[in-house]
Amino acid sequence: MNIQFRENQEAASPLTVKPAIADCDIHPARTTPTELYPYLAKRWQHHLEVYGVHAYQGMMEGPPYPKAQPNASRRDAYPPEGGPQGSSLAFMQKQLLDPNNVQLGVLNPLNTGQGIRNHELSAALCSAINDWQIDKWTSKDKRLKASIVVGNEDGPSAAAEIRERAGDKNFVQVLLLSRNVEPLGQRRYWPIYQAAEEAGLPVGVHAFGFGGNPITPSGWPSYYIEEMVGHSQCQQSALASLVLEGVFERFPKLKMVMIEAGFGWAPSLCWRLDKAWQRLRSEVPHVKRPPSEYIREQVWWTTQPMEDPERREDLFDVIKWIGWDKLLFATDYPHWDYDEPSRVLPAGVSEANREAFYLGNAKKLYGITA
């Protein structure tokens, strides 16, 4: 196989300033494994040195399904000063933020403290990551906003972390992953939703995570591609759980963002939920309205990896069924399946829809007025 890539590619300087965009899924990385130590108690530093991290999967390092690229990231995204892709603010500015005129960049740190079996360690790591996001990123570039990561399996401690950060303008959302020990609608996660609603922060649910459940309801598959495609099925099941457990009914001001799991499946899932609810609503009397109504009012979707039909205009049907006001553009920088802003939408979009898609919806959702 031939792999061609350009070393440390920097986008050519634009001749004119491009229209401003929001990038709602950027992944900041640590330069070194010990970069969080200043934010961690000695006890946890020791724990990491001796025992490491035990997630709800068996590998001490790296993912069980090897990624398609190192760190699942672009080979041209290694910073010139060293470190993994996405670990340098200066290079992120040069490669992503400046050339694309990113006005709002939402940081979604992965490999945080989520999906870890030791829930105390999980909480400590998440809190450290939140401090680190401010120090390394958002305090140094005002375009960047952070996500509050929380120890997802311990609702009360997660809620405490959210309340601690509430009102801090460095943060624009709470971040969860789609795969947890139980489906996301379960009661154990409700303290997170309650705290987020009180703080006026959307809850982002990013694809990935570990909860110990096979990534198909028929057991573990063989390949990375099955995990990648499977994230959209995980997201569908997580969203179905949120609706059917009554989370949106119980927390009517809660807003949720489905991140990096596609959106093409959303209309079909809504139709299926509505049809099943018509038949089986006596089982879930707490779901008072057709499921699609809650989703239409309380759920948003990031765009990357952009749905890519053979006939690209078919995409417009799906977006029309979801609503042009519900999509948030994202690149997924620095990951390999990055979406280039200028190429994701087929021709034929109105100026108003284009602006909403690239910037307006995100600013409104995340409360950015500038």
Place this chain on the structure above:
Amino acid sequence: MASLIAGGIDCDVHPAVPHLTSLLPYLNDYWRDQVTTRGMVDLISQSYPQNSPITARPDWRPESGKPGESLADMQRHVLDAFKLECAICNPLYGVQMVFSEDMQAAFCRALNDWLAKEWLDRDVRLRGSIVIPTQSIEKAVAEIERCAPDKRFVQVLMLVMGDTPLGKRALWPIYEAAERLELPVGIHAGSAYHNPPTAVGWGSYHIEDYVGQAQAFQTQLTSLIVEGVFAKYPRLKMVMLESGVSWISPYLWRLHKFWRGVRMETPWVDRAPLEIVRSNIRFSLQPFDAPPEPETLIRLFDHMQSDELVLFSTDYPHWQFDGQDALPEGLSPDLVRKIMIDNPHATYPRLK
């Protein structure tokens, strides 16, 4: 609604086993003794609780007994009412939940013999599916080969949620036998409940399990395609039964995109996933999970870019539609003919 035409093939009807004891005449002495001595109970899956609204249409629900257990009812409700040429019986009796391969093999054998004697022998319009004991691949293949000489068996039947993803190589002898014997493999909604019924764990509700069937079908299509089942067995047809259909195109857009991105991982996949689905995979019509507006339906079928993917089904006795409205509004007469007659005949060689 679009007009039904006579002579259609209903690809998904569910005759019910009245009780485990109904299978006793089809078990050998040892298993008959096991069932009675151990006080074994009826094998009813959580996928279809007997009194759940989805399990039977109100006007198809008998006054006593299980929905779908009476041949006379099935004749009156579907075979005659829809003027069918034939209907394919897919028993959903919960034999897949059994863990012992010996017990499962005995129950599958009894179930298939029961189907032949109590249904196929009694109405020439009925065809059967071979239920297989997947706890043992060897026994599953043996059961296919045992039943296959009876040409009224037109497909092999598996559940969408079992012990492993369906593309896994260990299962391939089943597909080899099916291809060799001109039997499509039907994959029906339902779970052996050997894994949590969603990829994010156990939900609380029956409705969650039912909604989740569609996601299970999606992960299985991925597995079947990327493991290379259709590169190895290019003439094998698979039919997704009670899967829903409105998710097909967006799902395939995503699979196709990732396949282009990481196809180096599975280089034996010699055709694009979209092409594989168009040539080898079919879907039953009910439950038709789209809104009732014809304009949406027209767009959905247009997205599929094929009029050969969907096969007519009533999903009897499950409650998916009322009256005679098995066909959603907006299908052209040509498409109705394809769905009700041409596509099933092209899929099931043994219907000829």
